[in-house]
Amino acid sequence: MLCTDSATLLCDCVSCSESPAALTTPIKPPDSSPAACFHCGLPVPAGLDLTVSIDGASQPMCCHGCQAVAQAIVDAGHSGFYRHRTALSPTGEALVPEFIQQTQVYDHPEIQKTFVRNTGAHEHEAALILEGITCAACAWLNERHLGRLPGVLDVQVNYATHRARVRWDDTRIKLSDILQAIHNIGYTAHPYDPAQQQQAREREHHTQLRRIGIAGVLGMQVMMLSVALYVGDWSGIEENFSQLFRWIALALTTPVLLYSGTPFLSGAWRDLRNRSIGMDVPVTLGILVAFGGSVHATLTGRGEVYYDSVVMFIFFLLVSRFFELMARKRGAETAESLASALPAMATRLVDDKGIQRQEIIPAAELQPGDRVLIRPGETVPADGSIESGVSGVSEALLSGESTPLTKSPGDTLIGGSINTESPLYMRVEKTGLDTVLAEITRLLERAQQEKPAITQLADRAAAWFVAGVLLLAGVVGLYWWQHNPDSWLPVLVSVLVVTCPCALSLATPTAISAATGTLLAKGLLATGSARIETLANATHFVFDKTGTLTCGTPAIVDIEYQSDLDEQTLLQIAAALESSSEHAAARAINARVSDNPLTASDITNHPGAGISATVAGKTWFIGNPDFVHTHSNAAIPPEPSSATGATHILLADADRVHARFSLQDTPRPEARVVIDALQRAGKQVILMSGDNTAAVRAVADQVGIDNVSSDMKPADKLRAVQALQQQGNVVVMVGDGINDAPVLGAADVSVAMQAAAQISQAGADMILLSNRLDALSSGVQLAQRTLRIIRQNLVWAVSYNLIALPAAALGYVAPWMAAIGMSSSSLLVVLNALRLTRER
Amino acid sequence: MEIIYLLIPLSLLLVGLIVWIFIWAIRSGQFDDMEGPAHRILMDDDNPVEKKEDDSGNA
Numbered sequence: 001m002l003c004t005d006s007a008t009l010l011c012d013c014v015s016c017s018e019s020p021a022a023l024t025t026p027i028k029p030p031d032s033s034p035a036a037c038f039h040c041g042l043p044v045p046a047g048l049d050l051t052v053s054i055d056g057a058s059q060p061m062c063c064h065g066c067q068a069v070a071q072a073i074v075d076a077g078h079s080g081f082y083r084h085r086t087a088l089s090p091t092g093e094a095l096v097p098e099f100i101q102q103t104q105v106y107d108h109p110e111i112q113k114t115f116v117r118n119t120g121a122h123e124h125e126a127a128l129i130l131e132g133i134t135c136a137a138c139a140w141l142n143e144r145h146l147g148r149l150p151g152v153l154d155v156q157v158n159y160a161t162h163r164a165r166v167r168w169d170d171t172r173i174k175l176s177d178i179l180q181a182i183h184n185i186g187y188t189a190h191p192y193d194p195a196q197q198q199q200a201r202e203r204e205h206h207t208q209l210r211r212i213g214i215a216g217v218l219g220m221q222v223m224m225l226s227v228a229l230y231v232g233d234w235s236g237i238e239e240n241f242s243q244l245f246r247w248i249a250l251a252l253t254t255p256v257l258l259y260s261g262t263p264f265l266s267g268a269w270r271d272l273r274n275r276s277i278g279m280d281v282p283v284t285l286g287i288l289v290a291f292g293g294s295v296h297a298t299l300t301g302r303g304e305v306y307y308d309s310v311v312m313f314i315f316f317l318l319v320s321r322f323f324e325l326m327a328r329k330r331g332a333e334t335a336e337s338l339a340s341a342l343p344a345m346a347t348r349l350v351d352d353k354g355i356q357r358q359e360i361i362p363a364a365e366l367q368p369g370d371r372v373l374i375r376p377g378e379t380v381p382a383d384g385s386i387e388s389g390v391s392g393v394s395e396a397l398l399s400g401e402s403t404p405l406t407k408s409p410g411d412t413l414i415g416g417s418i419n420t421e422s423p424l425y426m427r428v429e430k431t432g433l434d435t436v437l438a439e440i441t442r443l444l445e446r447a448q449q450e451k452p453a454i455t456q457l458a459d460r461a462a463a464w465f466v467a468g469v470l471l472l473a474g475v476v477g478l479y480w481w482q483h484n485p486d487s488w489l490p491v492l493v494s495v496l497v498v499t500c501p502c503a504l505s506l507a508t509p510t511a512i513s514a515a516t517g518t519l520l521a522k523g524l525l526a527t528g529s530a531r532i533e534t535l536a537n538a539t540h541f542v543f544d545k546t547g548t549l550t551c552g553t554p555a556i557v558d559i560e561y562q563s564d565l566d567e568q569t570l571l572q573i574a575a576a577l578e579s580s581s582e583h584a585a586a587r588a589i590n591a592r593v594s595d596n597p598l599t600a601s602d603i604t605n606h607p608g609a610g611i612s613a614t615v616a617g618k619t620w621f622i623g624n625p626d627f628v629h630t631h632s633n634a635a636i637p638p639e640p641s642s643a644t645g646a647t648h649i650l651l652a653d654a655d656r657v658h659a660r661f662s663l664q665d666t667p668r669p670e671a672r673v674v675i676d677a678l679q680r681a682g683k684q685v686i687l688m689s690g691d692n693t694a695a696v697r698a699v700a701d702q703v704g705i706d707n708v709s710s711d712m713k714p715a716d717k718l719r720a721v722q723a724l725q726q727q728g729n730v731v732v733m734v735g736d737g738i739n740d741a742p743v744l745g746a747a748d749v750s751v752a753m754q755a756a757a758q759i760s761q762a763g764a765d766m767i768l769l770s771n772r773l774d775a776l777s778s779g780v781q782l783a784q785r786t787l788r789i790i791r792q793n794l795v796w797a798v799s800y801n802l803i804a805l806p807a808a809a810l811g812y813v814a815p816w817m818a819a820i821g822m823s824s825s826s827l828l829v830v831l832n833a834l835r836l837t838r839e840r
Numbered sequence: 841m842e843i844i845y846l847l848i849p850l851s852l853l854l855v856g857l858i859v860w861i862f863i864w865a866i867r868s869g870q871f872d873d874m875e876g877p878a879h880r881i882l883m884d885d886d887n888p889v890e891k892k893e894d895d896s897g898n899a
């Protein structure tokens with residue numbers, strides 16, 4: 001069946017990077033670095049010796065997280081996963097208590113009400129979004145692993161959509177156990193409510209397939225009869241047979257027109273009601289005129305019938321639209337998985353005859369006026385104001401500022417922020433779609449729907465074009481009616497059908513959708529389609545250093561101290577200061593301290609410079625030498641000769657510097673290759689960092705960047721990027737931290753790492769999902785190919801119409817030729833766009 | 841040529857059957873995941889040392 005073939009064709013394209021041939025050569029971590037983590041491909045930090053025995057060979061691991069995940073996979077007997085996978089796995093994370101707590105929330109029957117279906121006495125079924133699926137083997141691994149858990153009755157992983165459906169026996173296993181089991185093998189799962197968008201999309205998908213299938217099957221019958229009629233015109237046919245064929249063709253075409261043709265009919269009706277002219281108007285007019293003329297011929301027994309043209313036209317148009325929808329769906333699904341910020345549950349306080357009672361309800365059921373309790377560590381479930389309690393609240397999600405703000409009664413709380421210190425009682429003011437978070441999500445969605453300028457131009461041109469075609473069709477029809485009344489109908493149908501500007505309107509969106517899907521498969525998520533075009537024209541690439549060009553996980557390599565306090569205490573003070581920061585340096589310090597007895601208060605974060613706070617009644621500063629110099633009276637010790645490129649962070653009180661931490665970070669293994677590729681492609685590559693010159697220089701030399709700026713604050717970076725833009729350059733900014741958020745906002749295209757602070761991600765045009773830079777250089781090539789294909793498509797669509805229109809108006813084109821010509825023009829455009837998915 | 845009065849209704853019946861099967865296939869989710877099954881068949885474990893149904897089998 002035609003439709004089945006076409007669907008398979010598309011799917012093959014989307015997954016071309018994982019073609020069956022690739023399965024025989026399982027992916028290995030890059031050879032360039034001798035010690036790359038066997039599980040995720042990141043380099044193994046020097047001095048770390050973690051291994052897991054896989055298939056009899058001892059394989060290196062980069063961190064305890066990966067080790068635990070790999071061990072869990074091998075122990076469960078799934079080592080075949082490593083033989084079959086075609087992409088590296090996401091870096092493992094250790095199972096932390098907060099995560100276990102989070103998953104247990106999902107065991108609550110009230111919470112389960114929204115996304116769990118009871119399929120039997122103790123049988124439940126839930127739909128899960130799986131994060132971290134990089135290749136088909138991942139889907140296999142999840143299916144096998146879960147299927148082996150006692151109590152799990154059925155698991156189905158949909159590799160195309162990264163969704164899973166799990167059915168389990170409530171008496172033997174809990175949903176939280178299932179979620180933790182998925183986490184153990186290195187993936188993240190969260191339940192979602194399939195009743196929402198996903199189901200709507202599935203229904204849409206099914207309806208489209210049904211329409212295509214019916215148009216295809218019935219259409220073939222109609223065409224068979226038409227061939228008989230055409231041959232009959234040639235060699236003679238008995239009147240009663242030809243009349244029978246016509247009636248049967250009419251009976252078969254009517255359902256195709258009324259069912260499969262609905263999208264065009266209703267689209268045209270909508271356009272007419274809105275007094276605008278879209279693509280559907282001439283399509284519908286063409287279909288209706290052809291169908292009406294044929295019905296007339298059938299009833300009177302005189303004249304030609306064009307049923308074959310009608311069904312063919314509908315079938316091919318539906319197929320083009322289906323391709324477009326499929327390409328679009330993938331992007332939407334990924335974006336959906338990324339957005340899940342509000343907590344699933346809330347603790348509501350109910351007044352039960354004077355006695356206050358706490359009840360746990362789904363956050364979605366909160367109403368304005370409800371009173372809720374927010375415990376430390378919990379996320380604020382809706383917008384509201386504090387009734388009692390004082391606590392630090394982190395609004396990192398919204399403002400990017402990770403330092404908690406102190407909130408007291410009367411202050412407003414924003415849903416999605418995190419309570420960090422003590423219990424808060426809040427009165428809910430806004431819920432659901434009215435919340436600030438929902439507003440931001442809407443803004444993001446709107447940005448995503450932005451059409452590239454070139455599409456808007458094509459759409460406007462198409463509207464004018466359609467109006468012109470209708471006018472011309474009227475003139476042509478009138479002319480032929482007066483001069484040759486026999487052939488006015490076929491000529492009119494041909495003009496209407498042949499000039500349908502579908503190809504013109506499909507030219508850009510299909511190319512963009514196809515490119516978005518391919519980028520996604522490469523690990524680069526484009527959130528705004530307009531950016532693919534801009535990326536193609538980029539002249540300058542600006543990289544941040546920490547976390548972008550480097551792994552972002554520097555370790556303390558040296559501690560020098562001149563203090564009355566010992567090394568351990570100094571580390572604890574530093575860790576307390578950095579406890580709320582997401583900066584890479586903070587993580588290195590925190591990694592050295594476990595169970596910190598010290599806490600800091602009055603934390604002030606100076607992005608890109610340092611942090612000041614009070615620890616044990618004394619004010620401390622931690623940050624780069626400039627920061628410490630401006631904020632304390634301490635004498636700054638001379639910089640040590642740092643040919644090694646280590647970063648130095650000073651810990652000082654108001655009077656003197658107590659310690660100097662030397663941190664070292666290694667460049668990403670693939671950085672050099674990516675930068676070389678960009679420079680070979682004629683792009684300028686610039687490294688801008690807030691770190692000291694020597695450290696930045698050292699990294700720059702290792703990855704091969706000449707143009708380096710160091711000691712830059714966020715504002716300096718912003719100015720530098722804007723200066724570049726004023727010279728007419730198109731700047732791509734690749735960064736990760738909160739301090740990069742303003743620059744990311746200003747750049748023509750901003751790319752954030754997946755591990756980036758949420759605010760940087762929210763503002764970014766593209767996100768590197770795998771945290772690997774490789775996707776960037778191939779992304780640029782793909783963007784250039786996309787632009788080339790869009791131009792080809794537009795040139796083809798315009799020139800096709802320029803040639804076909806006069807030919808049809810002069811009566812050289814029969815309606816069936818027009819249907820084939822127009823449809824194949826659209827199909828050509830779509831297939832040309834789909835070439836973008838056929839790239840390794 | 842009168843056989844056509846039998847053949848055409850027959851072909852119409854066949855068309856109805858095909859449409860019905862197609863709609864059934866869509867409804868039962870045959871077209872939901874067009875990628876996974878193609879890979880899955882290649883990933884069948886060639887040496888099934890571990891028993892798959894060790895615990896969930898008696899559920």
